[in-house]
Amino acid sequence: MKIILVSRDALLLGLLLAQLPAIAILLSRLLRGPGRYPPLLPKAPTPEQLGTVSIVVPTLNEAERLTPCLVGLSRQSYEVREILVVDSHSSDSTPALVKAAQQADPRFRLMNDDPLPSDWVGRPWALHHGFLSSAEKSDWVLGIDADTQPQPGLVASLLATALDEGYDLISLAPQFLLKYPGELLLHPALLMTLVYRFGPAGETENRPERVMANGQCFFCRRSQLVQIGGYTVARRSFCDDVTLVRAIAAQGGRVAFLDGANVLKVRMYEGAAETWREWGRSLDLKDAASPSQIWGDWLLLLAVQGLPIPIVLLLLSHVLGGTATLTTLAAFSLNLLLVLIRIGLNFAIAPSCDRTQSNSAWLFWLSPLADPIAVLRIFLSSIQTPKQWRGRNYGVRSGE
Incomplete structure (x- = not known):
């Protein structure tokens, strides 16, 4: 004993x-x-922000959850110049939903990306295609996922925060819808x-190799994306958001991962099994560390x-x-x-x-x-x- x-x-x-x-x-x-930096609140744009943001939404068979995203984006104000939906040749009704949204809001534009190269992952490839197709007059590019539900004032809040604080890139921690x-x-x-x-969202003191990001809402200054070659640095990454933000931070860009629970909702996965399989396999962040x-x-x-x-x-x-x-x-x-x-x-x-x-x-x-x-x-x-x-x-x- x-x-x-x-x-x-x-x-x-x-x-x-x-x-x-x-x-x-x-x-x-x-x-x-x-x-930490306080949670973002909805804001209204100012006249000088007219048409300064291009939005890129990558899609692949997202018909079951895309509608709340399209509705939320259509409720953003005049700071949004265009909303590019880059579809990777969906076999469901995703294109039809985007075309219907376009009838009500001409800012929507549906396009297909080129065939996926062997050395790219699908999501960064679609985002890269959208970035290259976006208007050069837009100073900012917002990559946003199909499973998000943008709230009114989201884009204006991102824009105001970036300009006020001197950020080159902001991504948001959303409010997760759990059922x-x-x-x-x-x-x-x-x-x-x-x-x-x-650390918690809003923590802005991490070193470049420790910064976090969420690609569901990824707001970046166009000049930063041009400088780094768009999404090419993250082309083979299954956590492309973190790979990209760390590369930008390493080059001196000022980045922030902030609390966006008041301006962005997301319904990621249906049930524990899908949560375990889909989200769990990228949380190690091994492609960025x-x-x-x-x-x-x-x-x-x-x-x-x-x-x-x-x-x-x-x-x-x-x-x-x-x-x-x-x-x-x-x-x-x-x-x-x-x-x-x-x-x-x-x-x-x-x-x-x-x-x-x-x-x-x-x-x-x-x-x-x-x-x-x-x-x-x-x-x-x-x-x-x-x-x-x-x-x-x-x-x-x-x-x-």
């Missing part, structure tokens, strides 16, 4: 020594939260992996997000039964603190998760229980290369 206790204490001591620096890193990021029980548990846990690694960063971040997640709840549950009986050693009590207390921090952060991200369309909204508050699964998903994504994305098969890409 004494040997077992010594062995357990040795394991727990090793765990504590690994967790303490990880906790210090986590707290250094979270404590910057109160000073089904599984995604109410899994989605917040996956979202938290980003908060733990990069070095191996040391990928695995360093994963070890951080394991220490502060994946292990705390299992450890608390495993040690609870020893603590309650009075058989806990000093090392056991220290490990239990430290991991209980991490669990409490995670529960507190659930309150912090609650405004970013719209649960009004769900009959099981209460499950959101149990999402910390899915943290070990979320950390496992990041690990699996880190050791795998996507072979299929948005209906396209990629196989093994050259150079890998």
